[in-house]
Amino acid sequence: MGNRIVVRKEPSQGVPFKYLFGEQEVNAQDHGLKKVEFDPKPFDGGKFRLAYKGKVFCKEEPSSTLNRARFLNCWTMRRDADRPYFPCIVKQFRRSHAQYAKEWDKDLTVLNKAQDLARKFNKDVRPPVKIQFAGAFLYQVYQPGAEYEQSGFFWPRLEKIADASVQKAEKVCVEPHFEGKFVKANCNNGYVGQFVDPSLGELSFHRTAQAFSHWTWTVTEGALLVCDLQGVMKEGDWQFTDPAIHDAAGTQLYGLTDLGPRGINAFFRTHTCNHICQHMKKPDAVIDIGLPAPIAHVGSTTFSFELVQVSSAVHDQQDFADILDHAHRGTCYAQAVATLVRHAERRIVGRNVEPHHVIADAIVKKHGTKGGCVEPVLNQVCPPRRLRWREVRADDAARCLQLGRAVLCGFHLSDKQWHSFSEFFRRFPSEVLGELPDPSKDVLSGHGCVLIGQDPSMWKAKNSWGDDFGDGGYFRISKKLLEQMQARFFDIFFVEEDLSAEDREAYKNWCRNSHLHTVSTSS
Structure with a gap:
């Protein structure tokens, strides 16, 4: 007789983890929920998260009526060998986005806020269909689990064939399992x-x-x-x-x-x-x-960090490549300002935006090819286009990106630092630059680029040195390093009162076609 091979699963396990809902501390254990057990391998997943099937074991009467209405909404109790449990879905951020797991408490706050609004909607509007939102809890993994292969009849041998996708101490979100379409x-x-x-x-x-x-x-x-x-x-x-x-x-x-x-x-x-x-x-x-x-x-x-991809479409890649000699970098300030101006004008409905090279050439003609100071350039190009500009702090620059606005960034490096900067992105084009050598007492030279994306620890920037630099013309630099470099940030925007009659009429026409009303705000 041949060997029989059986795959056995050792479930991943987690315990309730406390989080804040407003000023209230929430813990699944307070509502009669105990440990969670879930498959070591996901059954589904999206671009950023993975999903596992599991069970949350609980007491016979897991919570009071009041708490159940808020925190155990949509949960359905089942039994396994006479042990009460709730079928659940466990969600985990993929390894590539594990740094965002600290945001889980905000996700749970969203669920509770939505549930409060749904109750008011059901009461005040009396819709034909009532709306409910499932409660969810935060758990921390203490046993990652694994998959084993057991072979043989009389002397079975157990061999691990795969570790779980989760790791010890990792935080995961636990939601009820929905039955149906x-x-x-x-x-x-x-x-x-x-x-x-x-x-x-x-x-x-x-x-x-x-x-x-x-x-x-x-x-x-x-x-x-x-x-x-x-x-x-x-x-x-x-x-x-x-x-x-x-x-x-x-x-x-x-x-x-x-x-x-x-x-x-x-x-x-x-x-x-x-x-x-x-x-x-x-x-x-x-x-x-x-x-x-x-x-x-x-x-x-x-996800908000995907807006990097939306923001990066502020200009065609050829905007730089067509007009710039890679070896000649004294016009970076002009390229950066031209990009931001075009990005701002594209947010104004109906604007005919000048080509990048027309704006950049006009700036270079007036301010030269050996670098330039950003403020006088902005004073030259913004008012005729009914745009405004302001210098902002790093946290304000981050908020601009969240609102979909690119940001001009200027910084200075020594020759030694420039060599390290260029060499790093030659060797590691898609990595994040985290450190540079001490500038000592060397003479510093400036550079301008355009920030088009971010995550909590780094900026993503569009450079003006052509497609062969860095990651197709882009580079990533840590926020901490840019702060050490005493970088400056500039935002270009518009307000309604500055817009022309043609701008306003174009927007009104766009609103009518989009079922919207007229604008009375800035962007």
């Missing part, structure tokens, strides 16, 4: 889901979901908007999980899926009111006007 009603980037069969009542569900997102903006007086609505349609209820909230202040208060004013604008740009929300207030102001269609008609969640 999972549907995406809308997304956080303007995408609107399509119902399949009106005879099944799906039309009523979808209209209620879109109206709820609209209503959240109205009831909070424009302060926020709940979207990214996804879940199952069950017995007259929408059961949602993992929503997003856009904060109008643009501070990313609600985590990585909070796209701020850009996200709010994206929703209303594609939203068509139905009988539930047609009498609700709509925006008087559309924030960040001229925003390109946000990853249009893609039904997957957009």
Whole structure:
């Protein structure tokens, strides 16, 4: 007889981890939930997260009625060998984005905030379909688990064939497992889901979901908007999980899926009111006007750090390559200013934006090819185009990027540092530059570039040295190093009062075509 081979799974295990909901400390254990066990390998995943099937073991009566309504909403108890448990989904950030795991507490705050709004919506609006949001908890892995292969009949041999995808002490998010057809009603980037069969009542569900997102903006007086609505349609209820909230202040208060004013604008740009929300207030102001269609008609969640990719489309790569001799770098200031000017004008609906080389050539003709001071250049190019500029701190520069605006950055290095800078990106074009040698008492020379993206620890910049430099003309540098280099940051923007009559009329026409009202804000 041959050997029998069986694959055995040792589940990954975790224990409740405390987090803050406002000023309230939340712990799954306080609600009768015990450890979680889940498969060592994911069953599904997106671009940034992985999902595992699991069980949360619990007490017979896990919580009081009040706490259950808030924190155990949509959880369904089952039994395994007479042990009560909740079927669950465990979510983990992929290794490439593990640094964002510290944002889990914000995700859970979003769920609880959305649930509070849903209860008010159900009570005040009395929609045909009630809306619920699943409660979720934070857990910390203490046993990663593994997969083993057992072979043989009489003397079985056990051999590990794969480690778990999670690591010890890693924090994961635990949500209830939904039974039924999972549907995406809308997304956080303007995408609107399509119902399949009106005879099944799906039309009523979808209209209620879109109206709820609209209503959240109205009831909070424009302060926020709940979207990214996804879940199952069950017995007259929408059961949602993992929503997003856009904060109008643009501070990313609600985590990585909070796209701020850009996200709010994206929703209303594609939203068509139905009988539930047609009498609700709509925006008087559309924030960040001229925003390109946000990853249009893609039904997957957009994370704020993906806006790097959106922002990077501020100019064609050839804008630099066509006009710049790689060996001649004394016009970097002109290239950077020209890029920012074009980026700002493209946010003004109906503007005919001059080619990059026309703007850059005019700057170089006046200010020369041996470097230039940014302030007089900005004073030259901004007023005729009805633009304004300001110098900002690093934290303000980060907020500009979150709002979809590129930022000009200037810094100085010694010859020794320039050599290290160039050599680093020659050898490691897509890596993050984290240190440079001491400049000693060498003479420093300046450089200008355009910041087009970021994550919590680094900036992504567009350089003006051609495609063969760094990562296709781009480079990444740590925020700490740029701070040590005493870099300066400049923002180019516009306000409504400066716009021409033609600009205003073009925007009004765009609003009419987009079901929006007129603008009364700056960008």
